[in-house]
Amino acid sequence: MxxxxxxxxxxxxxxxxxxxxxxxxxxxxxxxxxxxxxxxxxxxxxxxxxxxxxxxxxxxxxxxxxxxxxxxxxxxxxxxxxxxxxxxxxxxxxxxVARTFQNIRLFPQMSVLENLLVAQHNKLMRASGMSFLGLLGFPGYRKAESAAVEHARYWLDRVNLTHRADADAGNLPYGEQRKLEIARAMCTDxxxxxxxxxxxxxxxxxxxxxxxxxxxxxxxxxxxxxxxxxxxxxxxxxxxxxxxxxxxxxxxxxxxxxxxxxxxxxxxxxxxxxxxxxxxxxxxxxxxxxxxxxxxxxxxx
Amino acid sequence: MAVDTSDKPTGIAAADIPAMLKDAAISALLALALAIPLFGFRVSSLGTGQGFGLEQRWDLVAVTVAAVFVGRLILMPALRAVSNWLRERRGQRSAEATETIQTVLRFAKLVLLIKLLVAAALWPAFPWVDRWLLDLGILVLTYVMLGWGLNIVVGLAGLLDLGYVAFYAVGAYSYALLAIHFDLGFWQCLPLAGAFAAFFGIILGFPVLRLRGDYLAIVTLGFGEIIRVILLNWYEVTKGPDGISGIPRPTFFGLPFKRNPEEGVTSFHQYFDLDFASTHRIIFLYYVILILALITNFFTLRMRKLPLGRAWEALREDEIACRSLGINPRNTKLTAFAIGAMFAGFGGSFFATRQGFISPESFTFIESAIILAIVVLGGMGSQLGVVLAAIFLIGMTEFFRELEQFRMLAFGAGMVAIMVWRPRGLLAHRDPTIRLNDTKRGGGA
Known part of the structure; x- marks a missing residue:
């Protein structure tokens, strides 16, 4: 090589x-x-x-x-x-490998926190037993979800967006959208x-x-x-x-x-x-x- | 409000009056253009055997135009006052005020939800509810359930599906054929019918889900027609246009709703020692569809809080971003398609058992269009919106039956009115599925 x-x-x-x-x-x-x-x-x-x-x-x-x-x-x-x-x-x-885009690609109608949870999809999918266990309310998923929220909170703190966590991503100003996109990419670990x-x-x-x-x-x-x-x-x-x-x-x-x-x-x-x-x-x-x-x-x- | 309208006209500057007159004149002209063809002329009989004459009704036209002119002149200041008042109110709103309004709205929504639920649960018990209203309730609930099912596909996953009725048909025929040929009961057939419909959803979805937007809509439209045409032509199995009759009725845990059951079978009214009434079966059907609809709703609400549900919504928002986050778009779309189809299958088998007779006539494109209209008018993705839109669209067409040929006109006018008044649907507001800064509400509502 x-x-x-x-x-x-x-x-x-x-x-x-x-x-x-x-x-x-x-x-x-x-x-x-x-x-x-x-x-x-x-x-x-x-x-x-x-x-x-x-x-x-x-x-x-x-x-x-x-x-x-x-x-x-x-x-x-x-x-x-x-x-x-x-x-x-x-x-x-x-x-x-995570990436961001030249023209920002967030999920504009979802909240900031939801954007970060979607980034942890595969981890959460496994925890929810491909949705079956989660649908039945098994505690394993709830634990995984709060861990995912904490992970998201960590990155929100890093990019100073914690106070906007429940706002729609599309309503953030441009600079914050850029930071959110990086945080979202980092949430995929x-x-x-x-x-x-x-x-x-x-x-x-x-x-x-x-x-x-x-x-x-x-x-x-x-x-x-x-x-x-x-x-x-x-x-x-x-x-x-x-x-x-x-x-x-x-x-x-x-x-x-x-x-x-x-x-x-x-x-x-x-x-x-x-x-x-x-x-x-x-x-x-x-x-x-x-x-x-x-x-x-x-x-x- | 009355105070506003009465004191505002006096406050209007003289300069406004020509503008107002002009506005009213334009409205009057529009009314004239509409009134002449609509009721300016009338075909009247000249008596038996003497043919028809054209009656001119200029007096009516003149009255209408005058009424529009005057009405507009009076209405304008009132409207302006209201809009000014609203604008002032909006200006005063601080961040906290918005928060309060949000809370009030959320509370109002909750109250509406509880009222609707109680009304739905007690519907057959209300004294004024007769057989017709009970049937109407069943019809509305069927559409609510189908709307909720399609909402998963269109509202959450953002896949425009114009052939939803195909899965409804698959469910109905699955139940009918299974029940007749294999002697299975409604409750055994229900999951099977759902599974068949979901299977068809996957079969359709697999090749076409790489398409987007309009293209997907056209393919699903075609699929809906294919299913209908197959049902029409596969005579050996589906009996084609003759339809399938004699579909077994549901039983109450094995107790049939029959006046004179066969030997050795206890009927519902005998078991509970009631007088026989044909409404027992209708009431039972009502609760069956209510429960099925509530299951659909509960499932969707749960799903939205799970990663798969969030992935559906994310796919609706931006598929490319989803791929960059490691979400498999094809599988995620397929699950949405299959689950939506499954609920259509449940709805279809309910339809078959309720009617006792099904034919391809019941599964035409207009059904898909009505279900889609319910989802869109309700506000994409909104569960409560679907209920309101179903009550409005289905209830209204039934209530306007007396208008005869103008019924569909009223239907169209209603749709236009909603789209003008609420362009994004009755309830377009989307609440996040999870909140960070509001732990009290964390998982609930």
Missing amino acids: SMTGSQTMPAGAPLLNVEHLTMRFGGLTAVNDVSFAANHREITAIIGPNGAGKTTVFNCLTGFYSPTVGQLTLNARNSTYLLERMEGYQIAQKAH PVLLCLDEPAAGLNPTESLELNELLLFIRDEHQIGVLLIEHDMTVVMEISDHIVVLDYGRKIADGSPAFVRNDPAVIRAYLGEEEGDALPPEVVADLAEEKKSNGGGATDPA
């Missing part, structure tokens, strides 16, 4: 190994031969300009797409899962938390709170966090490891300091200096060429 990018990484066991991930939609190659690793107890950020294929990587990881080529290996809790072979809901159920632009639409104070929350999740719960983000203050502040994508290819992979000074990344984000004078088509072609060169250079896989 290749340990992509491990030379720039601080010590940490590999949690997720993405190898040669390619996703094609008809003639469009959204993700092209991307390999990287995300480690236990680390925050790995995936960044890149719009349309770089970041969300596609996420959708492959969480089973919403099945990748055209590639292997996604998750090593956690003494088992190994090949995510590309699992159905979407099983990835969350068995491999314990994941080993890997995938966050798709969690800071989008947050004000600076809320972004700061988000940073603290993510660091708390990493340090106290000791799980891996995978993060797609445009907000560089969040990314540079908290990431242990950054993967940069552009036009579906990986162009850089390393620590924040390394990535910040990488010429390929600067080109992808800011363009060439002389590029301004050229017509846009030429600029795009040039960038493409530079990128494939740059990607080849920094991608050992």
Whole structure:
């Protein structure tokens, strides 16, 4: 198993190994031969300009797409899962990969607490004897339910939403909905938390709170966090490891300091200096060429 | 309120008067347009053998238009006063006031619930309840039960099912055929009929539940028709359009409701030493459907507090989020579909035993539509709403029988009125199934 990018990484066991991930939609190659690793107890950020294929990587990881080529290996809790072979809901159920969405997906007409209980569905389902014992009022289920409520309360306290627990999730302000979605994902008791632009639409104070929350999740719960983000203050502040994508290819992979000074990344984000004078088509072609060169250079896989 | 309406017109500025006149004139014009075709003309007989003439009734039209004009003119200030008053009230509401109103509403709902339950339990005992009202009660309760069953599928799981009556038919035919060919009693057949209906629910659900919204609705509509057409054409088993007659009536723990039972069989009235009355059986049927309906309701209320019930509601809200949380969407939908079908099966076997005769005529699309209308008008997912809507829709059509051909017009007008007045159904408010900050109410209500 290749340990992509491990030379720039601080010590940490590999949690997720993405190898040669390619996703094609008809003639469009959204993700092209991307390999990287995300480690236990680390925050790995995936960044890149719009349309770089970041969300596609996420959708492959969480089973919403099945990748055209590639292997996604998750090593956690003494088992190994090949995510590309699992159905979407099983990835969350068995491999314990939780995710949030770019456009928030809560259950808007259910209360905040109910949202968090739905996240503990599989655990509660077992406790209720697939509903039969629960229907008959067996005490085992009641105990499991109050444990689940306590678990939910713990996360509500973490995101400061305890006082809104009985409100409809759809009535929360935007920033609180984002936090609730993270809390809901954490209630599934994941080993890997995938966050798709969690800071989008947050004000600076809320972004700061988000940073603290993510660091708390990493340090106290000791799980891996995978993060797609445009907000560089969040990314540079908290990431242990950054993967940069552009036009579906990986162009850089390393620590924040390394990535910040990488010429390929600067080109992808800011363009060439002389590029301004050229017509846009030429600029795009040039960038493409530079990128494939740059990607080849920094991608050992 | 009377004070408001009387003193507000004096307070209206002169500038408002042209606007009010204009508004009233528009209403009058609308009334004119409606009145001319509706009752401007009347076909009248010119006497025997002399054919018909067209009577013009302009006087009636003029009176109507004038009444609308004046009525609108008077009503407008009153309406405005009421809406102003309401707006002021709303403005005054603080967070606590909202809380109080919520509590009052919850209390009012509870009182209504208890009243309905007591009324339902004592219905046959009321002195004014005759045979017709008793039958009406049975009919309403059948629809309440079916509404509650469909509420699981449509209201909770959010799967638009236009073929619900198919499962009702499966239940009815299961009971009829089992009872006739295998000589089983109503109580033995009831669970079997439910199981058959649930089985059909799974058969239908398995291939189609990946569809969503409109597409699912069309497939279920087709399934409902398929079942009806099979019942119509599979003559050897279902007797086709002739229907199945002579379906056994239910017995009271083995005691039949017969005036002259066969040798060696004690009938209900003999056992309890009563005079024979045909209403005994009807009253018994009434309580059977009441209990069946209450079981359905109890089951749904319990289910909503269990993880499966919450998963149904979560699926209704967002299927993709459910998948990301590790919920198996297909199995979860299938359980909703099968359980909804099971209750339709129970309802169907009750229908068969009550009628004593079933034919495919009873299971047309309009039945599915009425049951769905009950669920939607009641407010999706609301148990009490289903009861109110069933009383309103079924009760109203029965009460308006005297209107003859205008009955369905009244039915439609009633539906439109509810949708205008309460666009999200009679009782659209959803209470959370569990509360964190209110431990007193924790598991109850």
